[in-house]
Structure formats: structure tokens, C-alpha cells
């Protein structure tokens with residue numbers, strides 16, 4: 065079974081578009097956890113275009129009422145992000161190499177270049193008992209280094225997987241992800257996955273049992289426009305069970 069962490073960025077985007085607290089992030093998170101989701105993910109970006117730093121605090125308070133459920137905060141480790149994460153102390157922090165002005169996350173870490181900057185950040189987060197995940201492209205050769213610099217898990221960036229799903233050449237791309245997941249496991253890392261996963265493509269990625277957790281938000285929110293939020297969360301849980 066693979067854990068489902070629902071990314072609520074797009075709930076924040078809708079909320080922020082009208083300047084009122086509707087839809088309410090905490091209420092949507094509570095509803096999602098009551099449906100059986102393993103956790104909640106948010107990715108507060110420096111411009112707080114969707115998830116905010118205050119959401120991180122509010123969701124941490126909510127998660128105290130759901131023993132066993134987890135809060136995952138994703139983002140680039142700039143000073144403000146790290147201050148918030150070290151104060152909130154989520155169960156998991158996924159470090160993502162995004163620039164502030166990126167539309168969305170679109171690449172994993174270049175560990176050969178970034179390892180010296182990442183090591184102290186990872187150590188500081190782990191000293192607080194926070195599980196640290198590195199957002200990574202599915203490159204087999206980087207997994208040992210990810211472990212060496214202190215990561216607990218990697219999150220495989222799955223846009224390439226999603227873009228080729230069901231098309232010519234997909235089997236080769238799937239093999240790349242499965243090999244990267246196995247290399248991470250062999251290096252002593254846990255394996256998460258995320259970005260552009262959806263109800264159609266998520267099961268194939270997870271069926272070999274190598275993926276501990278998927279975080280899904282954009283497609284899940286769009287699918288909920290057709291199927292309803294509760295039905296979509298339940299559908300993902302069924303696919304991942």
C-alpha cells in the first residue's frame with residue numbers, strides 16, 4: 065500500500081483569489097483526513113500565491129487531532145521557509161530546488177552542485193526530528209549521494225512519468241522510475257513520488273510496492289470538479305490500497 069498525502073495548494077489558490085477564508089484550508093484538510101488520507105502536503109512559495117506560512121501553523125494544530133496522520137511541508141530552503149518549518153516542526157519536509165518565480169516545480173536537485181548547501185540544512189531539520197525528503201529526478205546515480213548528505217527519503221519528480229503515461233516509450237520511462245526507486249531503496253532511502261500524478265496514472269507507478277507515499281494535488285483538485293472531493297479522495301485511496 066502507498067500512503068496518500070493530499071496537496072492542498074490549489075485550495076489555497078482558490079481561497080486567496082477572493083481575499084476571504086473560503087474554501088477553508090483547515091476544514092478541507094480535516095475533511096480529507098476524515099476520508100482516510102494519510103497526510104496533508106502544502107508547498108508555501110515565497111509569494112504565498114496559494115499555501116501560506118500561516119497555513120503551515122494552522123495545519124500543524126489540526127494534525128494534532130489526527131494521531132498517525134502526517135503533515136508534509138514542501139519548499140525551497142530559504143531563510144523564511146526554514147524559520148517556519150523549524151517552528152512548525154512538520155512530520156516531513158520535502159526540499160525542492162525551486163526559484164521564487166517558477167510557475168511550478170519542474171526539476172530535482174543537482175546534488176553535485178548543491179550538496180554543501182544542503183548538508184547543514186538537512187542536519188538542522190533532522191535535529192528537530194523532521195523527516196527530510198529531497199525532490200529528485202529519477203537518476204539512479206544520485207541516490208547514494210542523497211543518502212550521504214543526510215536525506216531520509218527522496219521524492220521522485222514524476223512529470224516525465226505522467227507526460228508519457230499510455231504513450232509510445234512509456235515502458236522505458238516506467239523502467240527508469242522503478243530503477244531509481246530501487247537504487248534509492250538500496251541506498252537506504254525511503255521513496256516518495258509526486259507531480260502531475262492523477263487517477264489514471266498513479267496505480268502503475270505504485271504497484272511494484274517501492275513507493276511509500278505519493279503527494280497529489282493539482283489533478284486531484286481538478287478531478288474533484290467532476291467527481292466531487294470525497295469521491296476523488298476515496299478513489300485515490302482505493303487505487304493505492
Ligand SMILES: CC(=O)[C@@H](O)[C@H](O)COP(=O)(O)O
Pocket residue numbers: 071073074106107138160167168169199258259279281282
Ligand atoms: C514539488 C511539487 O512537484 C509539488 O509538490 C508542488 O507543490 C507543486 O507546486 P504548485 O502547486 O505551486 O504547482
Ligand SMILES: NCC(=O)COP(=O)(O)O
Pocket residue numbers: 071105138219257258259260261279280281282283284
Ligand atoms: N510533491 C508533489 C505534490 O505535492 C503535488 O504535486 P501535484 O499533484 O500538484 O502536481
